Amino acid sequence: MTEKPLALITGAAQGIGYACAEALAADGYGVILSDIKADGVRAAAEKLGAVAAITCDMGDLDQIKRMFDQIATDHGPLHALVNNAGVAMPGDFLTYDVETFEKVIDINLRGVFVATQMAAQVMVDNNIAGAIVNMSSINAQVAIPAIPAYCASKGGVMQLTKVAALALAKHNVRVNAVGPGSIDTEMMAGVNANPEAFKVAMSRTPLGRPGDAREIGDVVAFLCSKKASYVTGETIYVDGGRLGLNYTC
Template identity: 85%
Template structure:
């Protein structure tokens, strides 16, 4: 088993998840990538030199439990967890179906709770002063009508982060969240391809450009580091200044 601290990053095959893993690896962590995309996560793990690349649907409880059991058996206890896996699944509010709603909530919120709980149990059992970082969004605070379940789930992640930070503080386990704004990832591809939509997005971003996945990954790595040793229960918004505006659309 490795002697370096181990970090698990969900949704690690690409985008913010991969960038977070990259930043953590540079900070001395061994990283384990997990993603629903089997081929994608294997390729990402090989490129990064990950300790392991695991296929897991974070919306399926049995798969999450099996993943944590495999990590414990094969690699030992985690020192950090990055709950990054998430989906948006947009749709019209009046016709938004319950199946879609539940799928988004299962991945974005229930999966985050379950992974946080399971990682924290391991950290407590091994007396590890660990760090957990949840991926929230500026949509925890500002709403977009086309993504109702996503907005609700990210608001839930913000509150879950606070709850977990209070519950785990006595164990010296820190729990924080990152709230990205408009980041140049696959989730923003549709906006990037539409000049009017891109112009609108940038009009509400004071820095005038999308953020990069690595700019989010660096904040994640900071929150997992000793440099953030007195920060817990916070959501750090990395949004180019958007939340400072007095309008949202």
């Protein structure tokens, strides 16, 4: 058991998830890192001095339940949850198969719902004024034809965040979301490697550069802090001005 307030971050082996864990650790949380990549999450946890590393597929309901049971038994109740794990799985709309669509939804949306429900129950049972942050995307509002399931899942996360915030407000559990734009992570590697694609991405980003994972982590840490004590049900878009531009080139 740790005396620090505990935060669980999913998809934390690298990129945005690791940056969220780093920012929360700096704010005084004891962080538990979860990821489907066993070696990666162990290495990340060791580097950060995390409380624990747990291997979990957020598309597998049994694994999610085992993870929460393990945390409760070994470490105590959670004070914060960051639902960051997610996949994109691009493809042509007309040939996009249902199995792929379901896999994306299972990880990006169903997994977020289940983890939110389980974490919230722990917070309510322990009278904890907790914080839950879900990773949405600007693609909750602006669509890209090549990632239909991803766009659908992130739109669902945006609405699920509002629903959970309303349901849990009476328990003093806040639920918010962050919607990243073009962030310099592994998911953007293909765009970065293609000068034309990178030019297009930056043409629709008023600040003219990709975001850094740390910039997402800082917003997540804010939402988990007392500085955001009157913020719930919101999605904060960290997108370099993308949504305000209203068009793409």
